Amino acid sequence: MKANSRRVALYGLLVALMLVLGLLDKSIPITWFLSGAIPGIKLGLANTVLLYAIYLMDWKSGVLLMAAKAVLSGFIYGSVTAMLISLSGGVLSLLVMLLIKRGPAVGALAVSGLGAAGVAWLLARGVTLRGDMLWCVILLCAACAAGVAVFLFVRKNPENGVIGTSMIGAVFFNIGQTLMAVAVMRTPQLLYTYLPFLVAMGAVVGSLTGIVARRVFLALRALPSRQ
Amino acid sequence: MRHRLGPAGVPKPNGLWLAALLAALALALCGCGPGGGAGEGPRITLDGAPWDGKAVSPEAGDMRVYVTLNGEALIDLPFGEAHTLTVAQPGVGENTVAVTPDSVYMLQADCENQDCVQMGAVTRENLEVRVMGGFIVCLPHRLSVEVRGE
Numbered sequence: 001m002k003a004n005s006r007r008v009a010l011y012g013l014l015v016a017l018m019l020v021l022g023l024l025d026k027s028i029p030i031t032w033f034l035s036g037a038i039p040g041i042k043l044g045l046a047n048t049v050l051l052y053a054i055y056l057m058d059w060k061s062g063v064l065l066m067a068a069k070a071v072l073s074g075f076i077y078g079s080v081t082a083m084l085i086s087l088s089g090g091v092l093s094l095l096v097m098l099l100i101k102r103g104p105a106v107g108a109l110a111v112s113g114l115g116a117a118g119v120a121w122l123l124a125r126g127v128t129l130r131g132d133m134l135w136c137v138i139l140l141c142a143a144c145a146a147g148v149a150v151f152l153f154v155r156k157n158p159e160n161g162v163i164g165t166s167m168i169g170a171v172f173f174n175i176g177q178t179l180m181a182v183a184v185m186r187t188p189q190l191l192y193t194y195l196p197f198l199v200a201m202g203a204v205v206g207s208l209t210g211i212v213a214r215r216v217f218l219a220l221r222a223l224p225s226r227q
Numbered sequence: 228m229r230h231r232l233g234p235a236g237v238p239k240p241n242g243l244w245l246a247a248l249l250a251a252l253a254l255a256l257c258g259c260g261p262g263g264g265a266g267e268g269p270r271i272t273l274d275g276a277p278w279d280g281k282a283v284s285p286e287a288g289d290m291r292v293y294v295t296l297n298g299e300a301l302i303d304l305p306f307g308e309a310h311t312l313t314v315a316q317p318g319v320g321e322n323t324v325a326v327t328p329d330s331v332y333m334l335q336a337d338c339e340n341q342d343c344v345q346m347g348a349v350t351r352e353n354l355e356v357r358v359m360g361g362f363i364v365c366l367p368h369r370l371s372v373e374v375r376g377e
Contacts, residue, residue: 038358039342071252077339079319079367131356185364185371186298193360 011064014049018069019076021045026077038132040177041201044170048213050094051162051169055217059098066090085180092176097169104164105154111167111203112147115140118196125192136197143203150207162217163210170206174198269296272313284308290351292331294324295371306331306374320368331363331374338367349374 025042046069054062070090074083100107118140127133147167154164178195182188271278287305294301294312304310310326311334322343323335332348343365346358354361354374361374 039346039364079338081367081369082340085366128355131353132358133356136358181364181366184298184369185295185366187295187362187364187371187373189360189373190362190364193362194358197358 011061011068014053014065015068015072018046018049018065019072021049022069022073038197038201041198041205043205044173044209045212047093047166047169047173047206047209048216051097051166051210051213052216054094054098054101054165055162056220062094062098066094081184084184085177088180089173089175089177092179093169093173096172097165100165100168101161104161104168105151106164107168108147108150108154108164110147111164111171111206112144112151114171114199115142115144115147115203118199119144122196132197136200139200139204140196143200146203146207150210160214162213163207166210166213167203167206170209171199171202174202267317269301270313270315270317271302272315273302274311278302283310290374290376292324292326293373293375295373297369314368314370316368322365322368322370324363324372331372333363333365333372336365336368338365340367342366343370 022045025045028043050062050066050069053065067087067090070083070087074080074086096107100110119137122133122137122140127137129137150160150163150167154160175195175198178190178198182190273283283302284305288307290306292304292306294303294314296314296316301314302312304312304326306326307328308326309328312324312326313321314324315321320337321335322333322337325332325334330348330350333343333346336343343363346363349357349361349363349372363372365371
């Protein structure tokens with residue numbers, strides 16, 4: 001019973017932390033730093049809590065926290081549609097993160113491949129390299145480079161694996177969200193225009209939150225510190 | 228009095244159980260959310276007056292502004308004339324789309340995130356290079372605006 005109340009308290013704490021970090025995400029308008037207004041881009045700091053759960057607790061806790069966060073923030077901030085979209089992103093991203101957890105280097109490499117594929121696809125479609133689309137190609141190249149860098153980083157030191165997991169989790173969160181948005185709005189055209197941006201931003205932002213999560217893990221002495 | 232969180236002998240609450248409960252709650256909510264409610268249709272106001280349902284300048288220009296609600300065509304306007312369109316969905320919310328001779332943008336929306344307002348304008352110049360192409364989307368209200376040729 002004592003262990004049980006400990007668990008209840010821990011879950012409560014983690015859910016509250018996720019909601020607060022979600023609020024913090026909203027107050028950091030990172031789209032302002034980019035030339036165009038890319039809607040729906042945020043840092044995804046709440047994902048660090050999810051990474052904590054799947055690395056240091058178990059997959060069931062991950063599922064519970066993700067569902068609780070999506071549903072509660074749906075109640076607090078948005079509409080049913082927003083909740084659905086958040087939930088689909090969360091489910092897909094959690095699934096991919098749980099799968100890739102054992103080999104995070106592969107995850108980083110996959111992100112890199114997605115970035116390269118995105119660039120190739122956009123160029124093959126004859127996209128006009130101006131304005132936002134130029135940014136999109138630059139971002140995808142950055143995502144590709146970041147994927148390779150994280151791959152090497154994780155290969156060198158497996159305890160950095162959380163960065164690779166975070167990266168691919170963020171990318172698939174965005175993919176899941178876009179798929180649900182396309183299904184709800186019935187606008188498949190968004191897959192050509194919006195998805196490449198989200199993949200690129202997911203890779204960049206996911207590696208940032210991964211670095212944060214790694215620092216948190218080290219601070220918690222959850223991972224063997226390098227010295 | 229030893230057990231404050233529940234009577235002794237109650238099985239440990241399983242995380243998955245709670246997750247399933249929350250998911251069921253979410254699904255129940257979807258049922259009474261937009262689209263599920265008893266059918267009061269959207270109210271469309273064009274240039275200050277209720278829209279009469281007639282096509283708006285069907286022959287004008289090479290491009291049109293298509294407004295879609297829940298994936299279904301609602302109304303389309305010529306791109307090149309000035310119009311103000313308001314779509315009010317009872318119990319959901321209200322969007323106002325401004326069409327000027329050279330741009331289309333979301334003038335106003337009473338949703339929480341304001342993404343559609345911040346997406347800026349679609350013009351002839353940025354149609355090819357904009358993040359969302361010719362689209363302006365309000366996800367919470369399931370409303371989309373697209374500028375494209377016939």
